[in-house]
Amino acid sequence: MCTSTSSTDSTRETAGPPSTARGGVTGPILLVLALLSAVAPFATDLYLAAFPEMTEELHASETAVQLSLTAFLIGVTVGQLTFGPLSDRFGRRTPLLVGSVLCVAAGVVTVMAPTVGVLVAARFVQGLGGAAGMVIGRAIIADLAVGKQAARAFSLMMIVGGVAPVVAPLIGGFLVGPFGWRGILSVVLALSVAMLVSIVTVIRESLPPEKRSRRKGDTSSAEQAPSILRNRQFVSYSVAFAFAFAVLMGYISASPFLYQDMIGLSSSQYGLTFGANSLCLVCVSALSARLVATHAVRDLMRIGLLVMSSATIVFAILVATSAPSWSLAIPLVAVVGSLGLVLGNGTALALSSAGARAGRASAVIGALQFGIAAVVSPLVSIKGSATAAPLAIVMIVAAAVSLCAFTIAGRSQTEITEQPV
Structure with missing residues (x-):
């Protein structure tokens, strides 16, 4: 990303709009x-x-x-x-x-x-x-x-x-x-x-x-603002968030088959392994909450996406080379953990770019999240010939789309910061 974009992003993150409603989240x-x-x-x-x-x-x-x-x-x-x-x-x-x-x-x-x-x-x-x-x-x-x-x-x-x-x-x-x-x-x-x-x-x-949207015919600035779906930065961040979540949903949906049928874990061992990965996500999310005090939100999300994408590539290579099944569990730890830097920060960046229409923006994010998750779940459930290839393909595609959308959001940063919030 260019330096001017990062500078604009940092300025936007430290300065809030002049609204009495923004008293902080207690x-x-x-x-x-x-x-x-x-x-x-x-x-x-x-x-x-x-x-x-x-x-x-x-x-x-x-x-x-x-x-x-x-x-x-x-x-x-x-x-x-x-x-x-x-x-x-x-x-x-x-x-x-x-x-x-x-x-x-x-x-x-x-x-x-x-x-x-x-x-x-x-x-x-x-x-x-x-x-x-x-x-x-x-x-x-x-x-x-x-x-x-x-x-x-x-x-x-x-x-x-x-x-x-x-x-x-x-x-x-x-x-x-x-x-x-x-x-x-x-x-x-x-x-x-x-x-x-x-x-x-x-x-x-x-x-x-005074900040609420008006009925048809109102000429307030909120109604004259471009539609939320024409806000390229909001859409890009929302897509980046949704497809990163799709990576997580792919893992969750395929995990019983992967850990129990392929790796050979018992149901209790599967529960412990799944819980350990989720604990990793929780810990990284807590770390992210502390790091935002000293690091740009976009930089943290970028790191998370790069780690997630790299780990999915490693997973795919292991699958393609018929590596021992137990080795597949290793990159998945990084995949799940990295999302602690992506999901919370991605939500914040998307909603911050949406301006006054936070309710509509939140609805779009949620619909994308659940809609894409509904598509992903059956795709990774295709067991085929006892291979994790469907999961590898879904995770790589979803990670690539997420990273591309994140890049597009950065390129549109300067045009969005001029819009009133």
Whole structure:
């Protein structure tokens, strides 16, 4: 990158827009926003171990029970695209409360569902409401912080994001015996209630009325600004984030086959290995939150992308040369760990470049994230002739797209910094 771009980037990261709303992300607010981001991973993974029991008790097929998970993920995607723009128009707190109430009400129905059809419908609504916390939580951080402070907040939230998918299945497996699947979904309901209570008691409105988007016909500067999808820097950073996340999703989806079928680990050894890699992601995310105080956010993301890309190439070479299966686990540690420098910082850079439309921007990021993840998951599940080649191909392609998008974002840096935020 040229020197002028880095200089502009550093200036942008240390200076915030003149808004009274940007009072910083306090500890209690960050804790609540982390809870909001954790509800969806817990609601997704916590009840997986209960699928056989649900199939028997609800007299349903495995496909029908699996559909309850699919419905939830669809609800999360639709919910982000819905609540993001609504929060730009009506403020953050009201849509957040509406979504949380919806999530709690749907949670009650999931616990009491008499049939699998009712369960699937309730899970869709639960995902729809729960998405409000995810999408608006990111927007609230963008309202209250910019540059380095926002990157630190997103990196700290990544710690929760890294722990939740690992802890949830373990907790679910422990609870399914004594409490059953309804008891597990009651835990999800309790988390939703905690989310609602936390919002009511801690979260205050972070988007002043004068900064909200107006209805059609309004001639305010916010409405005259270019569409968020024509903001090349925002789109580029969002694509870089989404495809980096696709690398992680590819690894997660293929990990049972890779570690157990190919390397030969037992289920408990697989759990420990998967947990160790996730711990690496958590530690690097925590390190990133500290490094943003002395390093440019973009520089940290660049390092993370380069390490991730290099590690995926090493993984592909090992696969192509038929190296011992155990050696495949080594570069994956670097792949997963490097994302601690990418995901939080990428989110901060994308939202910082989006200007006043943080809700819409957050919705686009979330939709890209879940949409690409939905495509990646089945691709790496193609086992073929007992090879990790599908995973290697997906990771290399996703890493390459992420790195290219990041480069394009840097080249468009100067034109974006002139836009009002």
